[in-house]
Amino acid sequence: MGIMDRGRIRTSTIRNAQQGRPGRPPVRLRYLLLLLISVGLFYATRPPDEPPGIQGSSQSSTVIQPGLQTVVPKPMVSDPVVSEFRIKRGDTFYGILKDLGIDDDSIMALASKRLDGVSLSRLVAGKTYRVISRNDEAVEYQYEPDETRIIRVTFDEDYPAVSIEAIPYTTKLVTISGTIEDSLFRAVSDIGEEPMLAMDLSEVFAWQIDFFRDLRKGDSFRVLVEKIYRDGEFVRYGRILSTQFINSGNRYMAFLFQPKNGRSDYFDEEGGSLRKQFLKTPLKFRRISSGFSRRRRHPVTGKVVPHMGVDYVAPIGTPIRAIGDGKIVMKKKDSVNGRIIKIRHNSTYSSAYAHMNSFASGMANGVRVKQGQIIGYLGRSGRVTGPHLHFTMYRNNRYVDPRAVNVPRASSVPKRDMEAYLKLIDDRMAVLANGELEAGLRTKD
Ligand SMILES: [Zn+2]
Numbered sequence: 001m002g003i004m005d006r007g008r009i010r011t012s013t014i015r016n017a018q019q020g021r022p023g024r025p026p027v028r029l030r031y032l033l034l035l036l037i038s039v040g041l042f043y044a045t046r047p048p049d050e051p052p053g054i055q056g057s058s059q060s061s062t063v064i065q066p067g068l069q070t071v072v073p074k075p076m077v078s079d080p081v082v083s084e085f086r087i088k089r090g091d092t093f094y095g096i097l098k099d100l101g102i103d104d105d106s107i108m109a110l111a112s113k114r115l116d117g118v119s120l121s122r123l124v125a126g127k128t129y130r131v132i133s134r135n136d137e138a139v140e141y142q143y144e145p146d147e148t149r150i151i152r153v154t155f156d157e158d159y160p161a162v163s164i165e166a167i168p169y170t171t172k173l174v175t176i177s178g179t180i181e182d183s184l185f186r187a188v189s190d191i192g193e194e195p196m197l198a199m200d201l202s203e204v205f206a207w208q209i210d211f212f213r214d215l216r217k218g219d220s221f222r223v224l225v226e227k228i229y230r231d232g233e234f235v236r237y238g239r240i241l242s243t244q245f246i247n248s249g250n251r252y253m254a255f256l257f258q259p260k261n262g263r264s265d266y267f268d269e270e271g272g273s274l275r276k277q278f279l280k281t282p283l284k285f286r287r288i289s290s291g292f293s294r295r296r297r298h299p300v301t302g303k304v305v306p307h308m309g310v311d312y313v314a315p316i317g318t319p320i321r322a323i324g325d326g327k328i329v330m331k332k333k334d335s336v337n338g339r340i341i342k343i344r345h346n347s348t349y350s351s352a353y354a355h356m357n358s359f360a361s362g363m364a365n366g367v368r369v370k371q372g373q374i375i376g377y378l379g380r381s382g383r384v385t386g387p388h389l390h391f392t393m394y395r396n397n398r399y400v401d402p403r404a405v406n407v408p409r410a411s412s413v414p415k416r417d418m419e420a421y422l423k424l425i426d427d428r429m430a431v432l433a434n435g436e437l438e439a440g441l442r443t444k445d
Pocket residue numbers: 290307309310311389390391
């Protein structure tokens with residue numbers, strides 16, 4: 001970040017200057033900038049038509065709806081203006097409220113508050129907050145700590161008032177069907193649905209169908225799924241209750257069912273589990289030295305960077321096993337990862353194994369490996385402080401905590417639940433076959 005950018009911070013063009021900028025200044029520099037900005041704002045006379053709060057928060061916020069951000073001339077009476085921002089790493093509750101013109105004492109009092117177990121000062125990067133302003137003055141700050149609750153801080157009294165409320169959602173059950181032309185994503189978007197449905201559907205059948213390679217033109221699907229709305233607007237999909245996928249003439253079915261003493265899971269028409277299980281770890285004997293974390297100080301560089309995997313410490317030469325059946329999609333050596341192998345297990349999951357001392361014989365791109373097969377030996381190749389295995393898992397090409405993937409072993413529907421399960425199948429099969437739901441439920445087809 002250069003001097004030019006620093007100069008721009010105090011002008012209203014900052015938002016455009018920051019949009020599209022790929023990087024982000026280092027945290028310490030950002031604090032320095034914040035300090036400069038606050039000092040600057042303190043001494044500078046604000047141009048008459050600039051809203052104090054909104055302008056001030058621009059240096060730390062991404063604008064989601066730029067149209068709402070434009071500076072409007074001061075009318076005598078104005079409608080509330082809602083501005084949405086995204087929390088960035090380094091943003092603080094203090095900084096945001098300070099930028100809205102709230103005094104230190106009030107901010108401190110608010111920051112120490114906990115509502116329903118939620119601390120007001122705890123912000124999560126990536127989440128949205130909203131500022132409602134009237135006559136260029138912030139009258140309300142809203143933050144949603146999770147998908148179910150909203151925190152409101154209102155500023156129209158002498159001191160801020162704060163509350164936490166449930167976000168009202170409505171759920172509709174719909175059946176959706178489609179036919180594959182070339183991809184599941186396109187089939188889903190052709191019928192006016194969101195890509196997320198394709199993701200969800202491909203996860204249900206992750207072990208049965210490779211959605212990137214096995215699909216044929218004319219394959220088809222039917223899904224009974226919850227759609228969740230907020231204020232009449234679609235927000236996201238809920239659970240897929242049942243689904244049928246016809247792939248190259250083979251019919252696959254999945255029913256979501258919760259056995260009496262078990263967890264909710266997908267089962268086939270016979271009550272068998274659709275989910276196969278990965279090995280819990282790629283090493284038989286090991287110690288975890290560093291877990292999955294989105295924020296960790298790197299032992300070599302000292303920088304705080306996410307650690308998107310799990311480090312297992314074990315002696316050099318300890319065998320490393322593939323956690324599941326799959327195909328080797330990468331085998332290479334580089335200065336960071338050392339000797340690394342990446343295995344694609346299905347269209348949803350992949351895993352990678354870094355810093356190996358040596359590869360097992362026969363390992364090569366395109367080779368198929370079995371669950372438990374030795375693919376290499378633990379080592380200290382690449383950028384490391386000592387011998388360890390850096391193990392990574394990916395779900396839909398994104399890092400995922402391996403421990404979050406390895407849910408308890410999948411089993412069939414227990415005998416005592418079979419009657420209930422078969423009844424559920426009958427009902428849902430009828431719904432899927434007809435594309436019609438019981439009275440009272442809305443359909444879409
Ligand atoms: Zn690591």
